[in-house]
Amino acid sequence: MFTRLVRLAPLAALVLALACSAAEPPRRYQFTGLVLAVHPDRREITIRHDDIEGLMPAMTMSFPVTDVALLDGRVAGDVVTGTLDVSDAIGRISALTKTGTAPLPTDSNAVALAEGLLDVGDEVPDAALIDQTDTRRSLSEWRGTPTLVTFIYTACPLPTFCPLMDQNFAMIQRAVAEDPALAGRVRLVSISFDPDRDTPAVLAAHAARLQADPAVWTWLTGDRVTVDRVAARFGVGVVRQGEAAGGEITHNLRTVLVGADGRVAAIYSGNEWTPGRVLTDLRAAVIPR
Secondary structure, eight states, X not given: OOOSXXXXXXXXXXXXHTOOOTTSOOEEEEEEEEEEEEEGGGTEEEEEEOOBTTTXXXXXXXXXXXXXXXXXTOOTXXXXXXXXXXXXXXXEEEXXXXXXXXXXXXXXXXXXXXXXOOOTTOBOOXXXXXXXXXXXXXXXXXXXXXXXXXXXXXXXXXXXXXXXXXXXXXXXXXXXXXXXXXXXXXXXXXXXXXXXXXXXXXXXXXXXXXXXXXXXXXXXXXXXXXXXXXXXXTTOOEEEOOGGGTTOEEEOOEEEEEOTTSBEXXXXXXXXXXXXXXXXXXXXXXXXX
16 A cells, blocks of 8 residues: 555645635545654644545645544554545545554655654754755754755755745845845755755755855755654655655655744745745744734
């Protein structure tokens, strides 16, 4: 059931894709999948599911549940069947049954995802990484300055994924430089989850192509265990497809604004967010109301 690699997508993508009238009765779909993480505090469960006929291809997603009791006893590694009700532009799990167990996939950071995702208000844990100058850096270095963090890999072939994040960050960097309220008061961080190819030298060349100002925009990578854990805590799922697939990495998109206090101030899932929206949030973070 889990032999095929899948595309990852945030819940926001489902919301946009499944828009329907609130007056319509729920559409009901059956699914099977592997539980990767359970979040009772948010009434959500992260599942790597197979194709859902008539709705979507295989993905890894976090779904809300209609009743938090559905999460009782569910743990990472459970193989499940369930019912997904789609209404009010949201897909909610209304039934969930364990049918067996399976090892968590080793081709992804699924184990790290099971540790839990950061939410607004959560403190960002520290991590030791390496920047584009081959200098060891710590995430805690950015505490005290509102910082926008995203995740990419330089060989990403999809223009609406990593290249779009690069373009958005480049636009934000230019806007910050031209805004007296923001210039010198915010930072940008792009973290690569492809450490095998994205060496500091590769990141430095990539940054140069984007005209990244090192005083504002930092590029980070690290050992695979560390970057997988950091990406997972920020809500980025990573599936590496190996040399047979040209080394392509399947992943979702998630960009996070970390406040000066080191806590998550805002989360931008997918690729629908705009630089304008983020700049508004950055101004609010720099000059709290």
